[in-house]
Amino acid sequence: MRNPSIASVIEKNKISSDNALTFAIDLQIYDIQRDEFVETIRLVNYVNNLQIDGQQYIRFPFSFDLQEDAGEIKNVTLSLQDQAGIILPYLIRFRxxxxxxxxxxxxxVMPDNSTAVVDFAESFTVLSSSSANYVTSLELGSENPLSRSCPARTQMKDRCSFRFKSIECGYEGSLESCDLTLTGKNGCRAHNNSKRYGGYPSIALARL
Structure with missing residues (x-):
């Protein structure tokens, strides 16, 4: 993980400060079965909701636990106090x-108690999850580079290789899903986004 900024360290070590340090998370739910982005859940571990980079973050108690075992990749456990059952349905629905x-x-957090600035950020992938006694735990870690395909994209005639709503996809409309086809009922043409289709419809099919 990258080190916090100097300003963050100074604030953290002050006996008294008008500014509070805390964590916010963007939980980007991904449907691994359908290979598509679903929704972003924005939470902040604070006493009230906050505006961060123009986005509304909802107050929600959570904590991080860092585990470092000799000879193993560093993993982080994110524990969310999910008494209202907000996160659990996503775990059930999306494996x-x-x-x-x-x-x-x-x-x-700024003295106005409603806005905040980001000091540093780190991204993780959800490796596993569990839920018990109203606590949802997500084991986070870096993606194993040996599991990545090379090249990263595969040329396919009837399937888009881009993740839905990614930068490459470029779709910014109101539809919440895509079947990654060109002509399907929920495909790129149905989204008026055929110009960004990530498949290769001109590939000829081999006949044996």
Missing amino acids: GAVGSQVNARLIT
């Missing part, structure tokens, strides 16, 4: 949210 992305941000 434990495995493969989803968590962007953790260390933030400084």
